[in-house]
Amino acid sequence: xxxxxxxxxxxxxxxxxxxxxxxxxxxxxxxxxxxxxxxxxxxxxxxxxxxxxxxxxxxxxxxxxxxxxxxxxxxxxxxxxxxxxxxxxxxxxxxxxxxxxxxxxxxxxxxxxxxxxxxxxxxxxxxxxxxxxxxxxxxxxxxxxxxxxxxxxxxxxxxxxxxxxxxxxxxxxxxxxxxxxxxxxxxxxxxxxxxxxxxxxxxxxxxxxxxxxxxxxxxxxxxxxxxxxxxxxxxxxxxxxxxxxxxxxxxxxxxxxxxxxxxxxxxxxxxxxxxxxxxxxxxxxxxxxxxxxxxxxxxxxxxxxxxxxxxxxxxxxxxxxxxxxxxxxxxxxxxxxxxxxxxxxxxxxxxxxxxxxxxxxxxxxxxxxxxxxxxxxxxxxxxxxxxxxxxxxxxxxxxxxxxxxx
Amino acid sequence: xxxxxxxxxxxxxxxxxxxxxxxxxxxxxxxxxxxxxxxxxxxxxxxxxxxxxxxxxxxxxxxxxxxxxxxxxxxxxxxxxxxxxxxxxxxxxxxxxxxxxxxxxxxxxxxxxxxxxxxxxxxxxxxxx
Ligand code: SF4
Ligand code: SF4
Numbered sequence: 174x175x176x177x178x179x180x181x182x183x184x185x186x187x188x189x190x191x192x193x194x195x196x197x198x199x200x201x202x203x204x205x206x207x208x209x210x211x212x213x214x215x216x217x218x219x220x221x222x223x224x225x226x227x228x229x230x231x232x233x234x235x236x237x238x239x240x241x242x243x244x245x246x247x248x249x250x251x252x253x254x255x256x257x258x259x260x261x262x263x264x265x266x267x268x269x270x271x272x273x274x275x276x277x278x279x280x281x282x283x284x285x286x287x288x289x290x291x292x293x294x295x296x297x298x299x300x301x302x303x304x305x306x307x308x309x310x311x312x313x314x315x316x317x318x319x320x321x322x323x324x325x326x327x328x329x330x331x332x333x334x335x336x337x338x339x340x341x342x343x344x345x346x347x348x349x350x351x352x353x354x355x356x357x358x359x360x361x362x363x364x365x366x367x368x369x370x371x372x373x374x375x376x377x378x379x380x381x382x383x384x385x386x387x388x389x390x391x392x393x394x395x396x397x398x399x400x401x402x403x404x405x406x407x408x409x410x411x412x413x414x415x416x417x418x419x420x421x422x423x424x425x426x427x428x429x430x431x432x433x434x435x436x437x438x439x440x441x442x443x444x445x446x447x448x449x450x451x452x453x454x455x456x457x458x459x460x461x462x463x464x465x466x467x468x469x470x471x472x473x474x475x476x477x478x479x480x481x482x483x484x485x486x487x488x489x490x491x492x493x494x495x496x497x498x499x500x501x502x503x504x505x506x507x508x509x510x511x512x513x514x515x516x517x518x519x520x521x522x523x524x525x526x527x528x529x530x531x532x533x534x535x536x537x538x539x540x541x542x543x544x545x546x547x548x549x550x551x552x553x554x555x556x557x558x559x560x561x562x563x564x565x566x567x568x569x570x571x572x573x574x575x576x577x578x579x
Numbered sequence: 580x581x582x583x584x585x586x587x588x589x590x591x592x593x594x595x596x597x598x599x600x601x602x603x604x605x606x607x608x609x610x611x612x613x614x615x616x617x618x619x620x621x622x623x624x625x626x627x628x629x630x631x632x633x634x635x636x637x638x639x640x641x642x643x644x645x646x647x648x649x650x651x652x653x654x655x656x657x658x659x660x661x662x663x664x665x666x667x668x669x670x671x672x673x674x675x676x677x678x679x680x681x682x683x684x685x686x687x688x689x690x691x692x693x694x695x696x697x698x699x700x701x702x703x704x705x706x707x708x
Binding site: 276278279339376377383384387388390392399400406407 | 593599600603617
């Protein structure tokens with residue numbers, strides 16, 4: 174039996190420590206991991222909990238992130254509760270195996286501490302790896318601070334393992350800004366946390382010898398399409414369970430999360446849509462710019478996948494101008510949020526708000542209050558003119574000549 | 580034919596119709612395999628050349644059996660007995676590891692009849708000095 178860890182009502186944890194404690198409390202059977210900045214402390218802390226007797230499960234040290242995810246898929250298929258953590262290049266190396274996990278419907282939990290992708294080499298935060306995950310068939314949740322990194326990890330197991338979902342889950346948090354910034358975190362006790370997540374329910378475990386199964390068989394053109402369609406269908410419907418889990422968590426802790434988070438949206442006319450730690454910074458900016466009489470709001474997502482088209486459209490139906498902030502190189506297109514939020518808004522609302530796209534913060538470049546206030550002022554000008562007063566896509570906080578497209 | 584909503588999730592296949600512990604106690608021929616187990620379903624669509632086995636030269640060393648990545652070498656009564664064309668991908672690994680002279684396994688065109696292939700078998704190669 175694992176030792177009980179005595180926690181205070183409020184702990185001072187960074188996002189990594191918060192994630193480590195959540196994994197410990199979930200009593201994960203197998204964690205297979207390879208260290209990479211800035212996610213390393215998650216599994217490092219976990220290893221320490223294990224050696225100190227606070228964990229019953231196995232910790233597998235592997236030779237790469239590809240091997241880490243492979244070991245996780247194997248352990249998950251065998252019938253265990255499994256988790257790991259990674260960032261950036263390590264995540265990129267894992268991606269091949271991520272498709273196996275989602276295709277085999279193994280309810281893994283992956284902590285993705287968001288970081289830039291090389292070249293040039295960079296250990297700091299942006300959302301390049303988060304965006305790289307978007308077609309892998311995983312549910313992708315976004316936490317903005319250490320408390321949320323903790324909460325979302327607990328909820329991730331419950332969502333992934335629900336037999337109506339049975340899809341692996343990524344919990345995103347921003348590298349360094351969240352992962353290494355210590356803040357007050359109110360944890361659940363070990364018993365409460367485990368009770369919330371619940372016992373692991375096996376489904377088609379390979380170690381059940383009375384009912385042997387084959388995982389990962391060849392399908393080719395005969396059946397591949399049908400299997401992928403089934404995964405897509407279940408992902409698109411997983412929001413039902415995600416909302417249920419958010420509600421249960423709110424009942425337990427008083428912390429209520431929404432798939433689409435709205436800040437000051439009751440009368441907002443100009444709105445920033447963002448992800449990650451920038452959401453909190455944008456909320457401060459929205460409050461400040463309201464003193465100038467600009468009706469500013471912030472909309473942010475908790476699920477990048479499944480993408481909440483209806484809820485996004487609903488949240489943005491009455492606004493005049495929207496800026497989608499993408500923290501990843503658009504690499505030859507508009508940013509991802511611009512494309513997906515834009516389509517959601519245009520498909521589902523009769524009004525046609527003015528849409529723009531800001532690329533920011535690559536490789537850990539700060540997103541300042543001044544940048545955000547500037548974006549709100551741009552949006553206000555758009556709203557007043559009822560048309561774009563600047564190019565659709567702009568790069569903010571970039572040195573050198575102004576860069577803009579369309 | 581099944582539709583997408585009729586599959587077990589996770590694209591898993593159930594190999595046996597019966598209880599697994601029971602099935603594993605039986606010889607392969609006596610087990611009842613499910614229709615869509617990967618044993619019953621052909622996975623050899625992409626083969627363009629096939630290995631043909633020639634009993635006359637085979638020494639039953641089972642190198643081919645060890646090396647075949649698809650477990651497609653058949654054996655019966657301790658003898659190499661041919662190739663399972665439902666699963667063989669035509670990679671030719673068995674042919675290259677076969678040690679006899681001439682080889683007891685050779686690759687032929689997929690649509691060549693096995694009897695025809697056997698008629699064309701090469702003679703023993705002279706050792707090169
Ligand atoms: S050709 Fe390849 S797959 Fe076929 S029997 Fe020989 S080794 Fe096996
Ligand atoms: S490798 Fe050649 S000689 Fe050996 S068992 Fe196979 S066919 Fe026969």
